[in-house]
Amino acid sequence: MCGRYTLAVQLDLITDRFLLKRVDAKEMFRFNIAPTQQAPVIYQTDSGRTLTMMRWGLVPFWAKDESIGNKLINARSETLAEKPSFKRSLERKRCIVPADGFYEWKKSTDGKTRTPMRIVVGQGDLFGFAGLWDRWKSPDGGSVESYTIITTEPNKFVSSIHNRMPVILSRDTEAQWLDPEITDPELLTPLLVPYNGEMKAYEVSTSVNSPSNDSPSLIEPIAPELL
DNA sequence: CCAGACGTTGTT
DNA sequence: GTCTGG
């Protein structure tokens, strides 16, 4: 599944790649985005595609407190249309989560050790995860925007590393995913399929294990060869 | 009817 | 072992 990812690119590149109309975020380079942290998310507004910072871990609008978000960091594509926590966001609050890589921990055959791998698309291209978001009003009057990343079964490449993978939207389905006119789950879930383009993966340092680490060295290959 | 949960991954 | 926090 997807519990860590990277976004180490210039904001201009994100703006160009996703045709953004508004950018409500500062320049940043992230090498270890972890649940509960703030990260950039793209969603559709009246004025066009907007990028804004949200908390990773969905807090549905009806939640009594924020803590439910700690559990809702992923949503299974196979069932999200039926889940109370995701159903409404699927219809009305879909988003794209920009990234340039994600981490999966590959278990050794004996199951005793887990090796972090960084997986990238193409030649390390910028891409978008399929996500859902929501806005939660806190008792003190503030509001919290949060998101979750949708998962699916792995494609052939990722299956050698892990048994789930995040949904990476193909470029030509991104507009449909963000289109507010589309609200029928039957039209949306077919977009949530395993990525079918080229991917690469390489081993990285276990320094990535700790969410408090976030430096360029985390994405350096520690083994000389790409898979 | 009301009360209580609302999730995933991974492991067994 | 299981839950919480980042």
Next chain:
DNA sequence: CCAGACGTTGTT
């Protein structure tokens, strides 16, 4: 996802 805590009474 992984890391780190997991508790109470009482005192500062």
Next chain:
DNA sequence: GTCTGG
């Protein structure tokens, strides 16, 4: 808010 279980 909405669904499931008692």
